[in-house]
Amino acid sequence: MKLSKIPYPTALVPALCALSLFSGCAHRSPPPPAQASAPTAELKFQDFYKMPVGPQGLEPSGKLLALEHKRVRIAGYMVHEEEPTPGLFMLAPVAVNIPEKEDGPSDDLPGSTLFVHLPADYADKVLSFRPGLWELVGRLELGAKEETNGRVSYTRLFIDELTPPSAAARQ
Template sequence: MRLLPLLALTASIGLTALPAGAVPPLELAFSDFFAQPIGPRGLEPTPALRAASGHEVRLVGFMVQREQPQAGRFLLTPRPVSMAEHADGDADDLPASTVTVVLPESQSQRLVAYQPGPFALTGRLEYGPAEDETGRVSWLRLHLAADALAAQPGAAAAPHSH
């Protein structure tokens, strides 16, 4: 399993020129996800989130620092967050707008090394409940393109452990 520094990820995502006639990704902010203030029905998706679902979007956020990174995915939030899975179990302090970033199937065994600070990602946004193999349910997923994590110089290899 390869441990890929996020700097390599950010260098390869969203920084290339668009081909002629290509539609640029929608610029979406985490604050665009749910209506504010929260009403009596709880969180309600905004028209902007519903319209962006299924389309290429560009998000700027923070990678969640986890004790146990999950192969093929990581979490992106509007603010820096750390998760202590051993100490807290299923309880976490993740914001409702947390996005699960899903690597392409061909890279489903890759771990992406934690990187502090904000960064931009571009991918296809998916809104709606989905359960992963660990049982975690996500409402927002960003599916990266197949070439988003192309091998970069300086990428370190590391074994995956549970």
């Protein structure tokens, strides 16, 4: 098989060299992506634990474990508490009202309740209850930890910003 020669215009060689040399001067590479622009995975409450519940009790699913320390997006309902805690609230797959004084630790919180840690600007503020579906984005953390409200959490979300549900979402 004989290859035919492709004519190469030699007059373009210096122009192409100059163009490639100067193209780097005018173009700066973009800054590294900020934490807020990192890819976000979708997480659902039904993905928290293996189903059906086995003899070992609630076991984290492979998906939940794979998303630890990653940015996730999740939608749920703010748990209505009698005594909210500064910098923290709980998110559940269903609307829940917990009368802490009457029931103490025997309440109706689902096992997949997510403990939401507010951004640093809100760490000392108590967030009042707002009904409706919340969509939150933040970094997921797993493992048993005693929270400032005295409860022990297994799933925690450290959110980037606080965006309460809109009026339309509450209806």
